[in-house]
Amino acid sequence: MSKENVVYIGNKPVMNYVLADVIQMNGGTKEVILKARGRAISRAVDVAEIVRNRFISDIELGSIDTCTEEVMSNEGTATNVSAIEIQLYK
């Protein structure tokens, strides 16, 4: 799978990511992965639900994976942060 299929969810408004996802799907992509870390995880679930319920009705929710990633702060200390990957496909 190429990296083009990945939508990274950050702190922008939910609709930005919904739009990014819908544009990819309407452009012919069969599978999009939503990736988020930390507090953006809730937003990733929102994006998946909004795309599914309001925009693309024939989309399916695929596997949802969670993991723990180690993030280095500017001071050099490592912090653990949860991450999620949500697969959407047609």
Add this chain to the structure above:
Amino acid sequence: MSKENVVYIGNKPVMNYVLADVIQMNGGTKEVILKARGRAISRAVDVAEIVRNRFISDIELGSIDTCTEEVMSNEGTATNVSAIEIQLYK
């Protein structure tokens, strides 16, 4: 499945829910479901990851489901909110 297996994740510190989960698992429960809505979704993923990585090593992450729930505000208006259910089992 009885309701005893469900841990509802709210706005308390993560460790409260980790403890609730660990107590259930150590008490002989084979399967626990973590449920969360809205912004608590990130916390639910944190709980699952912390239990798995730090407390109970032989636990497995089962299915993760997301859905949209309608919540009534005090003014009587309906709002959609995303929800997640994370299954943990031995």
